[in-house]
Amino acid sequence: MKLNTLFKPITALLVSIVAAHSSAQDDTDHQYTSEAVAAGLRVYTQQCALCHGPEGGLVDGINLSRGEFRNASSDADLRDVIAGGAAAGRMPAFSLSIEELSGVIAYIRAGFDPEGVAIKIGDPERGRALFEGKGECAECHRVNGSGPYTAPDLTSIGSLRTPASLQRNLLDPASAILPINRPVRLVTRNEETVAGRRLNEDTYTVQMVDSQNRLRSFVKTDLVSYEISMEPSKGPTNLSSEEVADVIGYLLTLRGKK
Ligand code: HEC
Ligand code: HEC
Structure with a gap:
């Protein structure tokens, strides 16, 4: 009995320590720390710049600072190339420590910006x-x-947005909203109520996609009411940080035309 009552506050304390710890880690989980980027700069200068150049663009068809690769796309791919070498030994295999390896990947992902x-x-x-x-x-x-x-068509999103902005949209959508995409709700003089997403608006008209996927255009003087919602359309994602990284990897491949 006594033990039990003693245990309770301890468990409660433990739970709150674990919770505080995981929420403090949340941000860095999705991205590399600035220490990693700084360590990567050192590794890059010593081991990679000789061939790839200080700006990362010296090897044909590859620009490391702009994230342009021939085959690699994910961080795991980069790890494989660096640890395993490429092009039949024209790029040698490097045996780096785990910190050096993730550092140099962090430096590449920061676009060679030590503060990125x-x-x-x-x-x-x-x-x-x-x-x-x-x-x-x-x-x-x-x-x-x-x-x-x-919601917005994402067919070309990979060429329109940076990884950081894609990530913000998933983790903190309320801060990433583009005002033009806001949900709207309007009532016409004919007493039709239309809800949808705003595409465009000028002084006299508003264009939207309604809930049946139809493009609609309205003259504002024909409207009895017109409301723009400022509520976020979605909450932060429930996906784990590894899954968020995978989704960003996929979004970056979407570079097609609509
Ligand atoms: C001796 C020259 C040399 C050095 C040193 C070198 N590389 Fe390379 N690297 C190459 C060549 C050549 C290629 C192109 C391989 C190919 O043709 O697919 C390449 C390709 C790559 C690629 C692109 C893979 C792809 O899918 O397009 C990455 C990423 C890369 N190197 C990173 C690094 C990093 C990081 C370092 C330092 C740890 C490094 N390289 C050091 C020569 C080098
Ligand atoms: C409930 C509907 C809904 C779901 C589910 C949803 N989104 Fe969105 N998303 C939106 C809307 C609406 C917008 C436009 C911005 C706004 O109004 O908040 C948006 C915006 C975006 C944007 C920014 C587009 C731009 O032009 O910058 C990206 C990227 C995105 N969503 C990706 C995702 C991904 C990835 C998922 C799944 C993990 C997801 N969304 C799930 C509704 C949704």
Whole structure:
């Protein structure tokens, strides 16, 4: 009995320590620390710059600072190339410590900016499966001609947004909202109520996609009411940080035209 009452506050304390710890870690989980980026700069200068050049663009078809590779896409791919070498030994295999290895990847992901933010980028194939399945992204977003119009079409998102902005959209959507994409609700003089997403607006008209995926245009003087919602359309994702990295990896491959 006595033991039991003694234990309770201890367990409660433990739970709160664990919770505080994991929430403090949350941000860095999704991205590399600035220490890693700094360590990566040292590794890069000593071991990589000789061939790839200080700006990362000396090897044909590859620009490390701009994230342009021939085959690699995820952080795991980069790890394989660096630890295993490439092009039949023209790039040698490096035996780096785990810190050096993730440091140099962090430096590449930060775009060679020692003060840059280096977002972790996971596996595009897994990311695609998450996008269509567990992540429920495909329930709102359209890609390559399939899916609803309720949210912005993401067919070209990989060439429009940086990894950091994609990540912010998933972790803190309320801060990443583009005002033009706001949900709207209007009532016409004919007493039709239309809800949807705003695409465009000028002084006299508003264009939107309604809930049946139809493009609609309204003259404002024909409207009895017109409301723009400032509520975020979605909450922060429930995906783990590894899964978020995979989804970002997938979004970055979406570079097609709509
Ligand atoms: C001796 C020259 C040399 C050095 C040193 C070197 N590389 Fe390379 N690296 C190459 C060559 C050549 C290629 C192109 C391989 C190919 O043709 O696919 C390459 C390719 C790459 C790629 C692109 C892989 C892809 O899929 O396109 C990455 C990433 C890379 N190197 C990173 C590094 C890093 C990080 C270092 C330092 C730890 C490094 N390299 C050091 C020569 C080098
Ligand atoms: C409930 C519907 C819904 C779900 C589910 C959803 N989104 Fe969104 N998303 C939106 C809306 C609506 C916007 C437009 C911005 C706003 O209104 O908040 C948006 C914006 C975005 C943007 C920014 C587009 C731009 O032009 O910058 C990205 C990227 C994105 N979502 C990715 C995702 C991914 C990845 C998932 C799955 C993990 C997801 N969304 C799940 C509704 C949704």
